[in-house]
Amino acid sequence: MIEFGHLSHVGLRREHNEDTYYGDGQLGLWLVADGMGGHEFGEVASALARDTIVREVRAGKSLAQSIQAADEEIIKQSRRRAEALPMGTTIAAARVGNDRFEIAWVGDSRIYLWNDGLRQISQDHSYVQELIDQGAITAEQARNHPHRNVVTQALGVTDPQSLKVETITGELKPGMQLLLCSDGLTEEVDDREIANVLTKTDLSAQECVEQLVMAALEGGGSDNVTVILVRRV
Secondary structure (H helix, E strand, C coil), X not given: CEEEEEEEECCCCCCXXXXXXXXXXXXCEEEEEEEECCCCHHHHHHHHHHHHHHHHHHCCCCHHHHHHHHHHHHHHHHHHXXXXXXXXXXXXXXXXXXXXXXXXXXXXXXXXXXXXXXXXXXXXXXXXXXXXXXXXXXXXXXXXXXXXXXXXXXXXXXXXXXXXXXXXXXXXXXXXXXXXXXXXXXXCXXXXXXXXXXXXXCCCHHHHHHHHHHHHHHCCCCCCEEEEEEEEC
C-alpha cells in the first residue's frame, strides 16, 4: 500500500509559483518540476513537462522516454512564442509498483530515499555539483556558493541530443520513503533537518510534507517550495 503527501508554496519572496507537481497512486507516478524563465514562462514550462510526462506514461512509455518527450515539447512550444524567450524546467520523477521504484531526473530538483536513514539518490545537474565532483569545494561550501542555482541540464533549454536523463531503480519495502522536492526546500532545510522530520513515524505523509514546507518558510522561503513524500506502508 502506498501513502503519499504533497504540497507546493510560492515562498516568501516570489510573486509566482513556477513549480508544478503531480501525484497519482493508481498510475504510480509522482513528479516535481521547477520552472525557470521569468515572465511566467517557468510556469508554462513546468506545466508542459508535467502534462507531457503524464500523457506519455499513460501511453506506456518509459519514464526516460517521457522526460525526453517533455524536453522536445517545451522546445517546440518555446519556438512558437512571439517573445522567443527560452523557458525551461527541472524534473524529478518517480514510478512505484510491485515493491520496486524507478526514478529519473534532470536538473537540481532532488530525490531522496529514506531507509532507516536519509540518502540523496539523485545527483544535481548543477555547476556547484561539478565543483564538488572535482574536489574544488565541499558540499557544505556549495550551500552558500554564489552560483549554487546554476543548472547544467534542464528541459527546454538542453538540446534533446545532449539531454542526460538519469535513472535509478531499486526496492521500496514497507517503511521506506521517497522524497521528491524542488530546490526551494533544500536551499533552506539541510539533510539533517529533513531526516528529523521523516523519522517521525507517528506523522502521516501529508503531515511530514507540511512540516518540511513550513521549515523552508521559516528558513527564509527564498524560492518556491514543492515537496512530495511517497511512503510504502
